[in-house]
Amino acid sequence: MNSVEAIISLPQRREQENSMVGEPEHRVTIDSARCYSLVTAADQETCCHAIADPVVHFACAQPYVEIVPVQPGMHLHLTKVPANTRLAVAFDIQNAPFTFECWLQGGMDYCYTRGDEICGRDQGMAGRLLIGSAGKEQGFAETIGGDAIDVVQLMIDPALLRLTLEKSLCGCRLHYRDYIYQNGTQHRFASIPIPSAILPLAQSISSCPEKEPFRRLILANKAHELFYTLILELFLGPCARNGATLPPRDIARFYRVKELIEQNLHPPLSHSQIAKEVGINEFKLKTGFKELFGQTVYGYLLEKRMAKAKDLLENGTSSVSEVAWDIGYTNVSHFISVFRKFHGVTPGKFLASVRRRLASPASRAIS
Numbered sequence: 015m016n017s018v019e020a021i022i023s024l025p026q027r028r029e030q031e032n033s034m035v036g037e038p039e040h041r042v043t044i045d046s047a048r049c050y051s052l053v054t055a056a057d058q059e060t061c062c063h064a065i066a067d068p069v070v071h072f073a074c075a076q077p078y079v080e081i082v083p084v085q086p087g088m089h090l091h092l093t094k095v096p097a098n099t100r101l102a103v104a105f106d107i108q109n110a111p112f113t114f115e116c117w118l119q120g121g122m123d124y125c126y127t128r129g130d131e132i133c134g135r136d137q138g139m140a141g142r143l144l145i146g147s148a149g150k151e152q153g154f155a156e157t158i159g160g161d162a163i164d165v166v167q168l169m170i171d172p173a174l175l176r177l178t179l180e181k182s183l184c185g186c187r188l189h190y191r192d193y194i195y196q197n198g199t200q201h202r203f204a205s206i207p208i209p210s211a212i213l214p215l216a217q218s219i220s221s222c223p224e225k226e227p228f229r230r231l232i233l234a235n236k237a238h239e240l241f242y243t244l245i246l247e248l249f250l251g252p253c254a255r256n257g258a259t260l261p262p263r264d265i266a267r268f269y270r271v272k273e274l275i276e277q278n279l280h281p282p283l284s285h286s287q288i289a290k291e292v293g294i295n296e297f298k299l300k301t302g303f304k305e306l307f308g309q310t311v312y313g314y315l316l317e318k319r320m321a322k323a324k325d326l327l328e329n330g331t332s333s334v335s336e337v338a339w340d341i342g343y344t345n346v347s348h349f350i351s352v353f354r355k356f357h358g359v360t361p362g363k364f365l366a367s368v369r370r371r372l373a374s375p376a377s378r379a380i381s
Contacts, residue, residue, distance in 0.1 A: 066087060
């Protein structure tokens with residue numbers, strides 16, 4: 015069973031470097047409590063793969079972390095620590111899940127030890143993305159400075175990640191290969207600036223309203239989008255992406271996807287419904303659509319919704335809240351924010367300008 019045990023306490027940093035933490039205040043355990051058998055078929059051969067959930071049990075530290083199951087073998091962790099809260103962690107790692115850590119705010123030092131000596135360091139900092147998986151390591155970590163911490167972390171069973179890459183990417187050359195296929199005895203982490211395609215997704219996940227009635231479902235869907243975008247942005251280099259071509263049959267399917275999105279703006283179809291309708295799997299839907307059109311399925315849905323909203327407001331007869339409802343938004347404030355991002359003006363100001371134009375003498379004379 016995979017396990018990571020960490021003891022959280024609040025000693026001074028320098029005291030930690032000479033001796034590990036004293037009496038623990040909190041205990042955190044990461045293990046694989048639930049296991050699944052994932053069966054794949056290729057060339058009339060079936061294979062069974064053991065996939066395990068990364069499960070975290072928190073004691074008094076629970077208020078800092080929210081865990082959202084995404085799918086078997088994958089969890090989303092949202093960590094928010096208030097400003098001026100010192101957090102120190104001593105860990106003893108056997109086999110850790112592969113992680114993607116998007117550091118939106120704050121920072122933390124990770125020190126790996128062998129005996130009494132520090133043998134390696136990593137650092138999570140605002141604006142950086144940590145990717146990788148720890149091997150059999152011991153060490154400690156501590157928050158940097160007094161800034162609040164805001165981290166979006168995607169944890170995935172390493173076997174599931176390798177299987178996804180090998181089965182779905184058709185043998186394309188992979189970047190960060192050493193970080194995926196670690197030897198199990200030494201940590202393998204890369205720290206890079208958060209890619210521009212990743213940052214808004216992580217921010218959207220972090221800012222999902224706590225009182226949203228479908229919060230966990232929304233977060234799980236966003237986590238899937240984050241995962242597939244991470245794969246495209248990190249593991250496939252530009253040469254691999256540019257060299258990848260879609261067969262004509264798949265191109266026709268993706269144009270059909272566009273039609274389905276346009277015909278179902280409210281309520282929209284789920285990724286699974288679209289994939290089933292056109293006869294492909296969800297991974298191929300998301301990666302192929304972005305490869306062909308340069309945007310995600312969800313991004314195209316937003317584009318079409320905002321275009322329809324503008325058309326409805328052009329009539330001058332519907333209110334902003336009515337238009338928001340017509341295109342599928344129950345939160346008018348969210349609709350206003352998205353509309354402004356797309357069109358550079360709030361829907362209220364746009365509607366006011368339309369009504370002024372329609373009320374002008376020249377407009378009345380034409381009508």
